[in-house]
Amino acid sequence: MAVSTVYTVQSLNFSTPSKPFSQKHILFFSTTKKATLTRSYKQISCSAEDKTVVIGLAADSGCGKSTFMRRLTSVFGGAAEPPRGGNPDSNTLISDTTTVICLDDYHSLDRTGRKEKGVTALDPKANDFDLMYEQVKALKDGTAVDKPIYNHVSGLLDPPELIKPPKILVIEGLHPMYDERVRDLLDFSIYLDISNEVKFAWKIQRDMAERGHSLESIKASIEARKPDFDAYIDPQKQYADAVIEVLPTQLIPDDNEGKVLRVRLIMKEGVKFFNPVYLFDEGSTISWIPCGRKLTCSYPGIKSSYGPDTYYGQEVSVLEMDGQFDRLDELIYVESHLSNLSTKFYGEVTQQMLKHSDFPGSNNGTGLFQTIVGLKIRDLYEQIVASRTAATLEAAKA
Numbered sequence: 493m494a495v496s497t498v499y500t501v502q503s504l505n506f507s508t509p510s511k512p513f514s515q516k517h518i519l520f521f522s523t524t525k526k527a528t529l530t531r532s533y534k535q536i537s538c539s540a541e542d543k544t545v546v547i548g549l550a551a552d553s554g555c556g557k558s559t560f561m562r563r564l565t566s567v568f569g570g571a572a573e574p575p576r577g578g579n580p581d582s583n584t585l586i587s588d589t590t591t592v593i594c595l596d597d598y599h600s601l602d603r604t605g606r607k608e609k610g611v612t613a614l615d616p617k618a619n620d621f622d623l624m625y626e627q628v629k630a631l632k633d634g635t636a637v638d639k640p641i642y643n644h645v646s647g648l649l650d651p652p653e654l655i656k657p658p659k660i661l662v663i664e665g666l667h668p669m670y671d672e673r674v675r676d677l678l679d680f681s682i683y684l685d686i687s688n689e690v691k692f693a694w695k696i697q698r699d700m701a702e703r704g705h706s707l708e709s710i711k712a713s714i715e716a717r718k719p720d721f722d723a724y725i726d727p728q729k730q731y732a733d734a735v736i737e738v739l740p741t742q743l744i745p746d747d748n749e750g751k752v753l754r755v756r757l758i759m760k761e762g763v764k765f766f767n768p769v770y771l772f773d774e775g776s777t778i779s780w781i782p783c784g785r786k787l788t789c790s791y792p793g794i795k796s797s798y799g800p801d802t803y804y805g806q807e808v809s810v811l812e813m814d815g816q817f818d819r820l821d822e823l824i825y826v827e828s829h830l831s832n833l834s835t836k837f838y839g840e841v842t843q844q845m846l847k848h849s850d851f852p853g854s855n856n857g858t859g860l861f862q863t864i865v866g867l868k869i870r871d872l873y874e875q876i877v878a879s880r881t882a883a884t885l886e887a888a889k890a
């Protein structure tokens with residue numbers, strides 16, 4: 493029988509928190525040979541207003557999740573870094589406000605295990621949803637957890653790292669909306685829907701140009717993942733509150749380069765604390781070519797549209813941007829025609845885009861819509877905190 497021993501967290505060597513704990517936090521170690529951590533934790537007491545807001549970001553590998561996360565954390569200010577003093581191959585990024593955890597850390601089978609069983613990482617059988625649910629719920633309830641680490645360098649499962657409840661927890665990866673229990677914990681969810689043609693072009697850019705993979709191996713890897721992607725990853729988009737859909741342009745006939753993109757921001761109606769962005773007039777159907785005196789466009793130009801639609805049987809608003817911007821500073825012209833942006837000052841979207849002009853997608857709708865969704869998440873967070881504060885005050889009065 494395993495005997496449990498109590499240690500204070502300050503004595504641990506992994507994932508040393510960047511700041512000392514303000515609350516007493518105790519971990520229970522199991523004294524088995526492997527010295528793995530059992531899953532018992534003491535609750536860190538926090539007020540209702542401080543409870544963690546949980547955001548889910550789903551996409552296939554290589555579809556821009558990390559880039560989106562960099563844009564999102566930048567909206568909150570401060571740099572996002574891996575846990576200080578922890579595993580150098582940690583997938584976690586922590587900033588003052590946000591903690592981003594990668595759901596690859598809940599792979600239950602390592603690279604060899606998947607190979608032996610003949611399953612991909614996209615297959616639910618290769619992932620531990622019970623633990624994912626248990627830990628996301630614990631964090632949401634104000635309890636720190638020892639989250640496993642999937643090491644992408646070695647392909648092994650490394651010893652766990654300590655994750656404290658942040659203000660905003662982002663769970664990003666293949667399956668944030670797959671398991672109903674985890675899905676129900678999300679305060680807001682996003683799906684990055686990258687069409688096969690564009691995914692292929694991005695994979696070639698990264699894996700061929702930057703990582704030296706051959707064209708054949710990239711094709712083979714995409715083909716091998718496709719059945720599981722279609723079965724387990726893609727269906728999650730029906731649950732997302734916002735979907736960023738990336739398609740080949742319609743401005744160049746038969747374009748197969750995948751450089752000019754048509755991007756659609758699909759925003760669910762009726763989501764608490766989320767008011768969809770609109771162009772010119774809320775609820776109308778608009779088609780707009782902004783190129784001209786105030787927006788420089790070279791071939792093939794830019795076409796934007798907006799209007800109501802349905803998506804998986806639900807009412808949505810869709811904002812679309814096809815083409816690319818020549819001059820980012822002129823984006824202020826487009827920004828000034830959009831409403832419900834949740835900016836804190838005039839031009840904040842343009843400022844964010846200029847700040848990260850070196851990120852992929854900064855000259856088109858991918859960067860623009862990721863930035864807008866980042867601002868909407870900040871607004872959602874602030875509204876949730878404000879409503880909790882109001883509820884606490886009401887309760888105190890009663």
Ligand SMILES: Nc1ncnc2c1ncn2[C@@H]1O[C@H](COP(=O)(O)OP(=O)(O)OP(=O)(O)O)[C@@H](O)[C@H]1O
Pocket residue numbers: 551552553554555556557558559560694695697698852853854858859
């Ligand atoms: N908006 C974009 N426009 C053009 N290329 C992009 C865009 N977003 C991502 N890419 C390309 O895709 C690659 C992967 O992007 P990123 O690292 O953000 O994706 P990811 O989903 O986090 O990937 P992974 O899960 O494999 O770590 C980038 O190196 C870049 O080549």
Ligand SMILES: O=C(CO)[C@H](O)[C@H](O)COP(=O)(O)O
Pocket residue numbers: 552553596603613614643644645647666
């Ligand atoms: O789909 C993925 C999500 O990032 C990866 O392929 C999965 O996590 C397995 O990683 P690796 O290929 O490093 O073993």
